[in-house]
Amino acid sequence: MLDGQVLVDPTDAQIVHAWGIPTSLAEGERDFDVLVVGAGPAGLAAAVYASSEGLKSLIVERESIGGQAGASSLIRNYLGFSRGLSGAELAQRGYQQAWVFGASFLLTRQVTAIRRDADRFALSIDDVVGEVTARTVLLAAGVSYRRLNIPELEALSGAGVFYGASVSEAQAMTGRCAVVIGGGNSAGQAALHLARYAQRVLLVVRAPALSQGMSDYLSTELESAPGVEIRTGAEIVAGGGTGRLEHVVVRDRASGSNTTVDADGLFVMIGAQPHTQWLPDEVRRDSGGFLAVGADVGGEGWPLERAPLPYETSLPGLFAVGDVRSGSVKRVASAVGEGSVVVSQLHGYLQDPAQRDGKPRESAAGTVPRT
Ligand SMILES: Cc1cc2nc3c(=O)[nH]c(=O)nc-3n(C[C@H](O)[C@H](O)[C@H](O)COP(=O)(O)OP(=O)(O)OC[C@H]3O[C@@H](n4cnc5c(N)ncnc54)[C@H](O)[C@@H]3O)c2cc1C
Numbered sequence: 603m604l605d606g607q608v609l610v611d612p613t614d615a616q617i618v619h620a621w622g623i624p625t626s627l628a629e630g631e632r633d634f635d636v637l638v639v640g641a642g643p644a645g646l647a648a649a650v651y652a653s654s655e656g657l658k659s660l661i662v663e664r665e666s667i668g669g670q671a672g673a674s675s676l677i678r679n680y681l682g683f684s685r686g687l688s689g690a691e692l693a694q695r696g697y698q699q700a701w702v703f704g705a706s707f708l709l710t711r712q713v714t715a716i717r718r719d720a721d722r723f724a725l726s727i728d729d730v731v732g733e734v735t736a737r738t739v740l741l742a743a744g745v746s747y748r749r750l751n752i753p754e755l756e757a758l759s760g761a762g763v764f765y766g767a768s769v770s771e772a773q774a775m776t777g778r779c780a781v782v783i784g785g786g787n788s789a790g791q792a793a794l795h796l797a798r799y800a801q802r803v804l805l806v807v808r809a810p811a812l813s814q815g816m817s818d819y820l821s822t823e824l825e826s827a828p829g830v831e832i833r834t835g836a837e838i839v840a841g842g843g844t845g846r847l848e849h850v851v852v853r854d855r856a857s858g859s860n861t862t863v864d865a866d867g868l869f870v871m872i873g874a875q876p877h878t879q880w881l882p883d884e885v886r887r888d889s890g891g892f893l894a895v896g897a898d899v900g901g902e903g904w905p906l907e908r909a910p911l912p913y914e915t916s917l918p919g920l921f922a923v924g925d926v927r928s929g930s931v932k933r934v935a936s937a938v939g940e941g942s943v944v945v946s947q948l949h950g951y952l953q954d955p956a957q958r959d960g961k962p963r964e965s966a967a968g969t970v971p972r973t
Pocket residue numbers: 639640641642643644645662663664665666667668669670671672673674676677678679680711712713714742743744745746764765766768770877880923924925926931932933934935937
């Protein structure tokens with residue numbers, strides 16, 4: 603390693619630590635103005651703006667910086683980078699920028715619990731003894747896409763196999779064969795978008811009919827779209843290529859018969875799971891587990907007389923941005939944008955006691971427990 607030390611079978615945390623990246627908190631550093639959960643594009647943008655504007659900030663990331671974007675070999679639709687840039691480079695630049703402004707980072711550590719403690723939040727972080735406190739918390743915890751778990755296709759992730767919409771890959775499909783897996787609206791929209799460029803788009807749906815998971819207008823449009831073939835009651839069971847995806851194997855679920863299909867791009871859209879399971883029940887989520895914010899949390903359950911701020915969750919002082927937010931756009935630029943603008947709401951919350959403490963609503967069904 604850098605200092606000549608040899609690590610035998612090291613953990614991720616040991617490797618990161620050996621590179622001089624912080625995996626533990628400095629002595630006495632236990633209380634922050636803002637604690638950001640997740641160092642994907644949204645969390646990194648918040649880290650840059652919060653620390654550059656004088657907020658004492660801690661960013662906790664359970665894996666590595668960059669989040670999903672860090673897994674993208676070439677982001678083609680980020681403003682100002684006409685030739686694209688790698689997600690890892692974007693993340694590294696964001697990390698350095700935030701660090702220069704004085705943000706603290708804790709990598710390979712996961713936030714596991716949060717509770718209100720008087721005028722602060724108290725958070726548990728794995729492998730950190732005791733609790734860390736913060737006056738505001740920003741959830742930028744993102745999502746994971748459900749994986750195919752087919753080893754030969756996992757090996758081609760980023761080399762023709764893409765999780766999520768990856769719409770910026772659509773142009774690269776010009777004149778080529780694209781396969782989309784998924785029966786929801788996002789899969790339908792991706793198939794239509796790809797059909798504008800690709801020579802042929804095959805939509806593979808497990809359910810026996812499109813109507814089981816897709817809006818009527820979308821399935822009607824797909825059924826008449828030129829160049830789009832739909833196979834319902836089917837699934838992808840294998841695939842491969844030399845260094846890049848070249849084909850997939852589609853199985854008909856009823857007959858069990860397999861067909862090999864040419865494929866230059868495979869877009870897997872079989873569900874996104876937001877990282878919100880660890881949050882307490884008071885934090886309102888939609889049916890998919892995504893966090894409700896702003897106007898969506900008003901009404902019963904919101905404990906204060908003032909209205910929630912635009913990115914504030916149902917727990918006053920707890921904010922959410924990026925892919926983890928209900929209704930988010932799921933792009934690098936929107937995550938960066940939300941992570942940047944939420945900082946002005948954090949300032950507002952911290953500076954204005956009326957916003958911070960607010961008057962409890964007489965009629966609130968359940969006020970937030972304060973210990
Ligand atoms: C392969 C791939 C390619 C893509 N390509 C493009 C593209 O070209 N253009 C584009 O615009 N978009 C692209 N996207 C989408 C884009 O990457 C996401 O919209 C964006 O990364 C969302 O940012 P985020 O910060 O909200 O969440 P994420 O990127 O998901 O980051 C969330 C982070 O939070 C961490 N975390 C979660 N829970 C905890 C916890 N409890 N404690 C600590 N840390 C936690 C996670 O480990 C993760 O690092 C791509 C996505 C993928 C998967």
